[in-house]
Amino acid sequence: GCTSLWLTQTLKLYSLHGKARRVQQPQPPAYRERVEGAESFPLDFTAVEGNMDNFMVQIKNLAQSLYPCSAQKLEQDMRLHFLKNSSVTCNDGSPAGYYIKESKGSRRWLLFLEGGWYCFSRQTCDSRYETMRRLMSSTKWPQTRTGTGILSPQPEENPHWWNANMVFIPYCSSDVWSGAAPKTDNSDYSFMGSLIIKEVVNELLTKGLDSAKVLLLAGSSAGGTGVLLNVDHVAEQLRSRGHGGVQVRGLADSGWFLDNKQYKFTDCLDTISCAPTEAIKRGIRYWGGLVPESCRQAHVGEEWKCFFGYKVFPTLKSPVFVVQWLFDEAQLTVDNVHLTGQPVHEGQWRYIQNLGQELRSTLHDVPAMFAPACLSHELITRTYWMDIQVKGTSLPRALHCWDRSLHHSLRVNGSHGAHGPQRARGCPLRLIDSCPWPHCNPSCPTIRDQATGQEMSVIQFLKHVGFDVQKMAQQQGMDPRKLLGMLNNGS
Template identity: 40%
Template sequence: MEMILFVQITILQLALCSTVPTISNRADLNNTIIKTELTNVTTENRTQNEAKALKKVYLSNRTITCNDGSQSGFYLRRSHLSKKWIVFLEGGWYCYDHPSCQNRWVKQRHYMTSSQWPETRDVGGILSPNQEENPFWWNANHVFIPYCTSDSWSGTRIERNEGGMFNFMGSLIVQQVIRDLIPLGLENSTDVLLAGSSAGGTGVMLNLDLIQEILHDKMGLKHIAVRGVSDSGWFLDRIPFSTGGKLNMSAIEKGMDIWRGNIPDACKIEHPNEPWKCYFGYKLYPTLKAPLFLFQWLFDEAQMDADNVGAPVTKQQWDYIHKMGNAIRKSFKNVSAVFAPSCISHSVLTKRDWLQVKIDGVSIAEALHCWETIPIRKYNHNNNMKRSRNHHHKEPKIVPRQVKRIDNEETRKIRRRKHRGNRKPKIKKNRKNCGIKLKCHQLKHQQQSNFSPFDHNRSERSAHHNQKQHQRRPSHCHHRRLEKCSWPQCNRSCPKLHNPYTGEEMDFIELLKSFGLDMESVAHALGIDMQTLISMDHTELLNLLTQQAS
């Protein structure tokens, strides 16, 4: 009996010892637990990212395809928190005849087929679900339509072209996407923002009124407000810098024929003999009915490419580019809502750093949101264009005397309001804020000093104040933001330029020298010596140049 008991105790001890980990076993166990937790976190993050990702959806009408006949579609991220929808058209230039389309098929096939489309897409900027990156539309319903038709979203050619390889159905894809989105929740929406960059920006202008017609007239969804935002899709038909280059308008004219391009009827009526001109924003814009917001770099790289000017390193190139910027600026005279920084770049809406682009302290996102808050019933496209032609200022009409006598009380009210608006601030209110080190007359001088567009602290305060005003009175938003300075890259928020030969970031003085400028003459014109100019801070120099330019 004692022997049996001893054996049982021994077996129990061995069993207990085998379950208690040694020091090395404990370390292995801890590592296993940590790896398991990290795996769980990684899996959880991957699941969250997948939930936030734009998911691929093919069109219900499978006869509407990409260039090569592959199935077309879109990427969708639904939001149950918002009734706003953003439908984005991807950019990517175009091809206009058999050789250019064949070359595109060899070098840029992803713009002509859906065969390599992933199941999900992650797009930044205005389509980002991250609130810090996209503060105004992070929770909207997001739709991204990949570009696979090479026709600036205008084509209606179902059959193959003469070469027998490609069809062009860009406009048909846009229309079908809208129809497919209706049962997915679009019918219950309040706002649709049709957006696009580059060729997609041109596609926005070409399809905006058509989408409004489909939703309002054909579908009876008149409660949906339709707006558009065109990013870097506003091109000019200029004579190219290089004589060997092909004229931009010639390519568009050829392209419209093989695409069987669908352009707005109103623009077609304006240009019956040259309908291809409707691909240029400054010709198309005056005929649009739906509201459009325009973003355009004054020195757009795609325009420079179309003009065959190349990477600017010589004085001749800079002279041409400077004239190009002036021409683009002048083409905005009829545009009621525009944001145009003086930078050399291309597209912005889906870039991760899009909030960094500012004019006078106001970002493109803030300006676009401010414009979007105005009810469309208050938006009158023709009246806005008239105000734009007159630079937003009209001389007050002389009121006849008999009308003055009739409206005498109203006239007095207007006079009183103007008098209140012209009152100078009382210095007494500010004396209590005068410190020992800051005398009151210095504070008064600061209050009367001129505003500098590069004074960030003051600009940010002004932008914050204006944002509150916009929330209360959105109709008072300032929609025309054109860079005051005409120098390329004079805006501090411009994307950095790099020397095309060395790849290094260009210093501002080096950039000015590449313009072909004699820096001693610049110093003399600014009223400073050469040493001061060379050692001057970038911000100070920009301020001086801006003041000289204005």
Template identity: 80%
Template structure:
């Protein structure tokens, strides 16, 4: 059978089946609704496969609420999809939602070792939304530690062993149960192989042992995507975690300017920076600058920006001329940006604590360390208070938007996917009546003062036994003195333990 004819038949059949399914569900709503009224179960969302939707359809992701028959939803929709796939021989093959590897056509834009840079992509023909994700993974700033990085973390400096496909998780997932607002967007994952916080613009030469071309890789990927559907986009979300999160702050305006210069003024460009909002604060214990982990952040970036020939946003560069390293720190570069950016940041970020020389190795934390950790949370709160769109849980962790548990963490009862959806609505409705956004917050920051005082924080495990710890066990493990703290607060120790357990 002709593949295109088969595809069209399969598409029409699936649409018909989905219509029948929706009709059946809606008719069953009144009868079944009485059975489940008052149930605590959460509504599930049905997934119409994006591959079967025509490019001419402008429909974006639509969370469907079938509360009345939620108990049977997964099984029912599975049967519908299985039936559709079995109708024709060409449908029997399991649908593949993985992102596929593409190497850049411009071979002069490379990874550190001169191998071709590239990206992974999953196309969603029915969507005009694009999510471009920048991977994280620290950095190196001189010949010695870059050489060590090449020996121990070659995947982050070379494309030689990249797999041919990659499965998206969290905000990159194609499953609406895991990714309710972005599941059917066009997904692009750019592997980090430039070691320069996505800022470099220097090729590998006889004089330079390594290429540092992070900023150029982003530019080249965007250029290629314009030939693969991006030219018809409505929205491009540049997202990233850790060094990729900082890379978002450094590149989001540059991407917007690139598209505008090429005549694509109708594409809205936004940023989503996860765990890339670092502080240039004084370390708990000062050390020399022998490697990226122990080196004070300001000194590491000073050395790095020279070694990489790093570029920063123009308005930030003008404000910090001669000291462009300042632009790698969120609270300094953010006010200079034109593009809307949503900031996701743990208040007790593990990478920040590491560069500050606070190492949680299983030994009880000394009182001075504990005060330093608490103060870090306060400092982060202060730098984030004027950021209108942000999500900052009081957790000890690092990175979240590509984690499978990213829907579980909440701040003030609101999950991160919900906050991002509210942000999207707030930008769409900016010219409309703000009252329509009541109950849809976008500025979410925990007020409780200790690591993991938020009960929805990711699970903590003992570094030696691997056993899970609750928040009270964790705080005691950290050397938290419940008796002393209760005395300072003027309350019973048992009451304080109860408040900590509940996240109060």
């Protein structure tokens, strides 16, 4: 069974890339005798250079098809480990931990920081503890987790990272991964987000991270902001432990928030309606939050600014790839724009369009990013993450281009500087939609009416938010029928 499986996969590979030439190399006589006439020939892959991605997928499928043949059953799920250092805890004092799926042959590590808002006062944290306990306590965490999106072990769902060592770090510190404050007699909660990351990295060094080539620190939402706050800390930690050869990079998904003015001002009573700046100002004091040293020096006395992507990004040394919806639902929520039930007023509609423009301008100096004009939140762990495209390129493809560019500039310059990857031809790194309203990109994920849960078409959605086709056509200087046709086609 296994031999024939191997044979069919190999033949498939050869028929697809028959151009890979054998390069015969003379062997010393002793060697030839020792292997009893077996011939050895490295493959010359110059012929498949142009189609390398496809070729690698075939190779990986070959490897995948051989897994059932190995004696050990391949463990697909990530398994829970509590930290050995029991002084590093979740909010309620229960032990922090991580889920891991090791991949023995791989020197690539992916550490993912979970998201889930935050709390910034005794009152907001008490309320969070009542309603979202798993984000403050590890007492009910399951023993295993299944990875999806960039954490999936399946090549068809995760073409470039499926074989990496996968680590999922659950969020139970409610501090945007910034805190370093233990529970005391005066405080009911500990906030240890940044210490949890540090401790996980320490433990992984005994599991093979010490000989890693690449460590990608990724995260979504509050975890995405956590990446911006911690990626340089992690690089420094590895350097100081003598592992400076590990290339540390960041992938921040839906964590690039704006400290903008709310659509409607509200008092800071709960997490959801509190303006972003006010929530973070209160939070950083309550959590004893840490920010990257270079950003702290740039904003002395206003360290809260370092929680906002466009302020912290220019101060970072590690390369970071930014994934950000231009119309992020969490941003709209804290800005008090609620797209449920009632049609949206013209003022809100203008506010939404301005948000897209503001976001675009803050991403101006980011060399590697993926920013679709969709109304959504979080992407890299969604099962549909391969389907979203900007200018014809998917996110996995863009990340692969970024990987290659960093690898190239490392080879050429011996370092990749903070944000200066070399762009390979036909491999785009800056992908941002230029169309001006939510869901003008036809590959956006399905919209659901937040009140009823019903799926909506783009036309239904635009009507729901009070979109005026006549007026918009006038603004764009085009025939209303043409605009309607474009919307129907989703272009």
